[in-house]
Amino acid sequence: MTIGYDNIKYHYSGNIQCQLEEFAILRVISGTAKGHKLKTIKGLTTRPTSDKVKGAVFNILAALIPGANILDIFAGTGSLGIEALSRGADSAVFVDKSSECFRTIKENLAHTKLESEATVVVGDVFAALNKFSKNNKKFDIIFLDPPYGKGLVEETLKSIAENDIIMPEGIIVAEHDASDKVPEEVGGLARYRWEKYGDTVISFYRSKHV
Secondary structure, three states: OEEEEOOEEEEOOOOOOOOEOOOOOEEOOOOOOOOOEEOOOOOOOEOOOOHHHHHHHHHHHHHHOOOOEEEEEOOOOOHHHHHHHHOOOOEEEEEEOOHHHHHHHHHHHHHOOOHHHEEEEEOOHHHHHHHHHHOOOOEEEEEEOOOOOOOHHHHHHHHHHHHOOEEEEEEEEEEEEOOOOOOOEEOOEEEEEEEEEOOEEEEEEEEOOO
């Protein structure tokens, strides 16, 4: 499968599983799509982002969402980016390497009537970040929720910094397991806040020069 975005083509060759919120009932919490249920995918290893955690994150970001350009990587069902669009973000780009996730995000965007503000890319996250950089694409808020225990938070933060795709006062929101080691600083980015919800930690990063 090949998907185009900004004249870039991404190819998916199959046999790759994405992160999905199996058996969780996902809903849009607030905004124009408030209360809409989001489609999930059954049968894969899962790690739900609960409404409690999502609500807490968006309460922290509330003043920054309206008018923002959002990037949701390792997007899964697209729950975080869709929540941002519902709350007034100008645009959202979703990236996941799974074609099944691609279809699910598209369906959720159609169901919430937010597809006109969204772009969905199927492909490797790190290749996508490089392509955004080459096209001078920058974002105000980046959500990342990679698989736990694989060191991907640090690797992704480093790639974001190297590719210079975050606005000077932009924020990166990383979800990870409490046991995962994440950096205090990497590539000019610094962790300025973190919140723990059970076994889940949300770490907030921005330029250390802000």
